Every structure is written in structure tokens, then in C-alpha cells.
Amino acid sequence: MRKFSLFLVLLLAIGGAALAQDAPSIAVMTPFLAQPGTQLMVEGFEAAAADKGWQVNVIDTSEDIAALVSRMEDVALQGVDAIVINVDPTQIEPGLQAAADAGIPVFGLDSGAHPLLATNVTSNGYTMAAETATYVVDRLNGAGNVVMFIFEPYPPVQKRGAIAQAIFDNTPDIHIMDAITPSFDNGPLEGARNAMEAVLLAHPEAGSISAVWAAWDDPALGALQAIEDAGRADEGIVIVGIDATNQARDAIARGSNFEATVAQDFSGMAARVADLVEARLGGMMSAQVNHYVPARLVTQADLVG
């Protein structure tokens, strides 16, 4: 009977963690909670939900999309009042369908538009990429060699790369040396760092690399580490990222090669989603497919003083 009782003890021990069922119950679901931007959004949503007296269940499946679909089916059967997702909705259609069949509205938090979503709140990826790409073009006076860090599998990030590439291609003397998708095996920071080390080794001449454009901050930070460790920080390589994570802000504030990033208003997006969920629970529907929350360029001047 030892196995039997130990199983029960373990499970009873966590039984107390189940929360009261009275308040509206909202499931927040993502496979990307380890990403700083996602964390900020989820924390922002939890704060907004606490103000509204909701019960929030955060579910992270550690980059496993199939598991996320399964957990969506579970919460649909459980009968939560609403689901908020941070994932490409085209990849989780069975989960969206399960929620739709159960009459549960699903809201995108920086995910993407989809017919089965009530609505999606995001930053305008095209605008953000344009901000950082034109920053690079301006800093290089329209001439130089750029290394890009992109990520095609996730549409909101893929968009950024496409726009930056269009801007660089439209500038005759800007040459894209490489467009690298960093390996995620040990996290994108390590993957980008390794890739940048290889690029630096392949181009040892000072001044051969003018800038690094990254579709989000982690690869920009990885590239910065590689450049500093290679002793090439004084070559004037300009690095830009997107998302304005705390680590990126620190790197920009200390005057490193990392010069600019774009601050998405994650808390603002989370608060907007919470308001839209509240409106929907109150019976109001939104016909708007995407709600855009403005983002802004962050440079050293914004962080120091």
C-alpha cells in the first residue's frame, strides 16, 4: 500500500492549491513563458486581473505546441470564462476550435489575427522593425555591412525581419552579410553568440562588420557578448534589438555597442487585453481584429539621467 498512500499524499498536498471557483476564471496559455517579453505581458495581465478580482491560471508548455493544444482542450472542458494566448494561433487551431465549441472566447496577447480569436492585442511589428532598421541606416550614413538575426517560424517576429530587409535592400550601399536564425538549443542568446563568433572569425578585418540588426533583444545581446569578447568593441559596430528587456536597457545605458531597442508596451498590451476580456464578459463584442499598442525607440539618451 506504500505506493498507493504516497501517491495520495503527494496529490493531496497540492490539492490545497486549487483555488476558489467563484470569481471569473481566465486561463493564460503560452509555450514561451521563459521569454522576457512574454513574462512581462503575463505579469501585466496578472496585475490587471488582480485589480478586477479574477482568478488567473498561467499555463506554460515550454515550447511544446502540441502540449499547449492539449491543455487548451482541458481548460475548454473545465469551462473557464476566457482564454488569453501568446502563441501563433495558426498552430493551435484544434485548441481554438475546442474553446469555440465550448463557447469560450480566446484573446490574443501579441499573437496574431485568426478567425477563431475574439481579438488580438499587439504592437505593430512593421513599425518596430522600421524604427530600428532606419536607425541603423542613419547611423551608417547609408553605407555598410549588416548582420541580421531573424526568426522565421514565428510570424510576428518574421514580419520584423522582412521589413528590416526591405529597408536595407532599399539602401543601395547597405549590404546584408548574413541573415542568421540563432539556434535555440541553449537559448537564443547563446545561439546568437556562437553564430556571431563565427561571423567575427570569418571577417577578421576591423571595420568589415558595420552593424548587427536583431529581430529581438536576446540575439542582439549574444552578438554584443561575442563582439566584446573578441576585443572588437572599439570598431564601432552598431547593434540594435527589439523589446527593450532589462538586460538590453542595461547594455544600452552603459554605452556599449548595443545602441538602440524598441520598447513594446507589454504592460499596456496586457492591460488592454484585460479590458477587452472584461468587456466581453460584460457582453460587448469587438469587431476589431488587431488592437495596436504604440511602441517607442529607446537609446542611451532615454535611459541615462
Place this chain on the structure above:
Amino acid sequence: MPQLPHMPAFLRRYGTLIGFLAIVLFFWTQRPQTFMTLPNWVNITRQMSILGVVAFTMTIVMVTGDFDLSVGAMASLVGIVAGSAFQSGAGVGEAVALALLVGLAGGALNGLLVAGVGISAFVATLGTLTVFRGLALYTSGGASIYGRVIPAEFSSFGRGAIQLGELRIPNLTLLAALVLALVFVILRFTIVGRRLYAIGGNREAARFGGIRIARLRMLSFVISGLGAAVAGLMLFSRLSTAHPTQGEGLMLQAIAAVFLGMTMNEEAQPNVLGTLVGVLILGVLANGLTQMQIDTYIQQILTGLIIILAVTLSSLSQRGLRAPEWLRRLLSERRTT
């Protein structure tokens, strides 16, 4: 030498099953409205069907004492191969055939490396895991394949079901049940199955007994590769999306399920019905803990602890629960004073 009494035989054999029923009972009492309902159990079987196919065929490899670490990467690769075939204008039959062929070839490569060249299964399949992952990423350019290129009849299979009166049995559940039945028959009722167990029991004795070990080990890897391919197609069909890494979570869970199943056998041998219970334990834990709104990271910790607990207790019961050396010494000192 003080020795605690052996567990009763039925507890040793059915302890894990009793533990599973205890978990079910617990979730039933905690979520009486939603857990023990037909739709939820249909939901659990559909969710676990893909892992089931990988774990059932992995059981055959583990019967011979080997591992196949490449199954998750193979499942991902097969999805990308089928998706690329759809992009090139192939029909469902052609894409599925090509995908299964890739699974078969990958399994044969594993078998060749392990049984032919003599590399350890761990190293060989770790290598092919990386190769398969790289092929999937290279073929897809790192991007997902989804949208209108995927024929509707392919996607509808993964989301479809057969209506039996009130009951809707998902196609994926039926397919997993078919694979389960096939593996059960192979292992239980065929000469090949008995020889596979003989190889796993004592390879040297099997060799002296005239069993063609290399050929059978090769066969076990081919079956595992095919199982991973079927699972990859099921995953692709269910999600209507092929992502170059989407099957990678399957490998560790499949091995965990086989280990859990081994605790249901007095000789601690892999057995496919035990693997089924292992798969169900993992599925019910994920489903029940989600319904109870337990933090997902705590879910992972609990699942890991339960696997360790079940295997440890089973291992102890195999050896007999012996008091540790320091305790035995202490007891004998007390007796002499």
C-alpha cells in the same frame, strides 16, 4: 540480517496500476463535474494517442535492451517531409507514403549503426537525433508549414472521429489502439516477440541459442522509426502545422512511459500493456493537474517525482526491501548489549 518482508506479489505487480487508479480517484473527487466525464476521457485518449504510438513501438526497442533517442526528431522530420511534399503538389497518399518511407529509412539507419556497426544505441541514436533535427530545420528553413497547402482530408483525419451511438471515438485514438494491438500481438504471440525478449534477457545466451540478434535488433529499430513516422503524421494532421521541432517532447515522455510500464512486470521487463498504463498516467496527470489549476512548473516536478517514486518502489520490491547497512549494524549492537 534483518530484512523487511517482501511486498505481496499482487502489489508488486499491480502497485503502479493501483497508484494510477488512486490518481484517477483523486482527480474525480477534486473535479467531479469535469474530470470523470466521457468527453474528458475521450479528450485524454486523443491527447495521448501520439505519445502512445511512439511509446508502444519504443517498447519493442527497449525489450531488446536498447533505446531510441531519435524518435522525437524523426516525428518532427516526418511532418516536414509530408508538408514539403504537399507544397510540391503531392497528394495525401504520396505524402504519407514518402513520410513513412523516411521513418523506415531512419529506423534502418539506427539499426545499422547499432546492430551492424556496433555503436551503442545511446550514442548512435543521439547522433541520428541531431541529424534528423538538422534535416528538418534545413528542409523547412526553420519555418512552419501550414495553411492551404495542406489538403483538407489530411487535416480532417487528425480532428475527425467515428460516431458509435453517443460515443465519438477520435481517429487518432483508434489508430493508437491499432498500433497497441499490433505491438501486443508481436511481443506476446509471435516467435519474433519471444526472441526479442530473449535478446533483452541475456544477449550471449540468445546468441548461443542461434537467434539472429543483429537482424532482430535492426527490426526493432525499423519498427520504432515507423512508429515515430506514424506519430509525426498524426501530430501534423492534428495541428495542421508541421514545425521542425514539434515532436521533440515525445522522446523523453515515451521512455518514461515504458519505464512506468516496466514497474508492472515482476521481471521489470518492458511490456506494452504496462506502457499503456504509463502513457495513461502521464496523460491523466497532465489533464487533471491542469483542471486543478496547478502551476505548470509544479506539474512537471510532480510528474517527475511520481515517475521516480514508482520506479524506485518497483526496484526495491524486486530486490526485497533490505534495511540499510548502518541500521542493521545498529540493530545488531543493540541486540548484543
